[in-house]
Amino acid sequence: MSSIKVVALAGGVGGAKLADGLSRVLPPQDFTVVVNTGDDFEHLGLRICPDLDTVCYTLAGLANPSTGWGRVDECWNAMESLEVLGGPAWFRLGDHDLATHLERTRRLREGKLLTDVTREFCRSWGVGPLVLPMSDDEVPTLVHTDEGTLPFQEYFVRRHFQPRVTGFCFHNVERARPAPEVLDALRQANSVVICPSNPWVSIGPILAVSGIRDAILKANNRGRKSVVAVSPIIGGKAVKGPAAKMYMELGIEPSALAVARHYGSQSSGGLLSGFIMDQEDQEQADAIERLGITPEVTGTIMTSLQDRVELAQKVLEFGMML
């Protein structure tokens, strides 16, 4: 597989797991992960990039395997002392994790781009593939809810995604530009993988950045390009997080089919050439095929490292076949 170039679009934990699988079957120079930064925010004066950190920590083997965020073998001394002072401890920052945010914020204030800081961090952590934030511009996701408009982390962490969603806004996205590295990677890719991340608030912000959708769809000079999504919805439920709840609140029955429709087929102006769904949803394969998207049914739950690698291999083989 050394001649194909792959770009994965990823959000949090599901995306990070598949990206990790892909990183184990692809040479690092042929694999790039483009990560959602819509959930970035400033907290305690620090620039926090939750999805970016989840992807980097996962690829570095530093991720906490049980939480889906933060670092393994983490300690909580700073939070403990912050609580004594009555500081804002609702967003949990572990002691090791704090170093990431402190040093990132320091380098950004020096004038460095998030893309470059991320590359430097990945080098320090021994991460091989290129991990790219979707943009160096800030595009904070706002969640419109029945309780008003909330910044993403207020909705997601502080309110445990309980408010009822009525829509989303990717603030400033019309002015944001992808880093040149993102466009280069997408243009050179033979295969673009949309990871099993939340279509609304993980993949949605990436696709909303001007130029990214075009770069995904544009044929490269080495022939056809496949665009394959892996469903984050299995049996009508999200493996993790609010994706299914969001579909329901927006009046759409959550399903693999709904996700395939969400991204759309290339033949009808959408993105996908192929779609991978869990075997639990195989009865939806025909309907997906009727959308003009080639379906593939396989096990998509990634419990073990072996699961990540097997799903990654499946995704790559399927993409090459399209």
Place this chain on the structure above:
Amino acid sequence: MSSIKVVALAGGVGGAKLADGLSRVLPPQDFTVVVNTGDDFEHLGLRICPDLDTVCYTLAGLANPSTGWGRVDECWNAMESLEVLGGPAWFRLGDHDLATHLERTRRLREGKLLTDVTREFCRSWGVGPLVLPMSDDEVPTLVHTDEGTLPFQEYFVRRHFQPRVTGFCFHNVERARPAPEVLDALRQANSVVICPSNPWVSIGPILAVSGIRDAILKANNRGRKSVVAVSPIIGGKAVKGPAAKMYMELGIEPSALAVARHYGSQSSGGLLSGFIMDQEDQEQADAIERLGITPEVTGTIMTSLQDRVELAQKVLEFGMML
């Protein structure tokens, strides 16, 4: 002793120890500590106030007893991870300590004054006496050396006070104002104690803030006010830190007498009515008396908590006698 009001001027560890002793023999409402903020600096985007924290941590029983800075039972996970990233780890910030700097910086950015943030922190930590930064304005100490002018922490921590000192600058001091609470406390005091802190870079910046010297010297409406300094130099050496080295580099033989001369007698336009020196230096008592300053000889090394309390009692009794 419940009717006397005492203000101590303090820098780092020596000052903090005597302030701790005083806090154990005086009712909290009668004791105020005014602390040097000339060694404050911004590091990793955080406002760090080393002397202020040393005093507060000491009064709160949170200070590290062996280092003279930082917190007891501290952990170093954040620094460890910062070093992996190649971040600036020369100034050691423990995990618990980080919470102080994060939350202080957050509140200052919200527009609060350092005086108010410090008071809030002290309430959280259970510190009884009022601890006041000398000013809410930033007055960063610059150290002129044979290797150029260095910000204080660069000189003190990063370079381990090795460069040869030629002078000091308290940047912006001409524009700095003491907080009203500092002037109120000094005006009401019956006794002002200049703690055994570095005269050049701990006490010097406090005295350089416009209005503080006058407020110390002005008689209050309850009669005479004593101003007593405790020598930080014993047997020609500083108990801790570069005070003696600085005297030498500036062409002055370091001694208790030199410190007494440094502050001067009230009768000759200086500050002191009394001076406490270690018994090791008792042969200098006559010379100090000839300066117009009443000398007192006692044990001034504070190894144990009992030492702190005994020295505090001695200082108060001596001050009341003047």
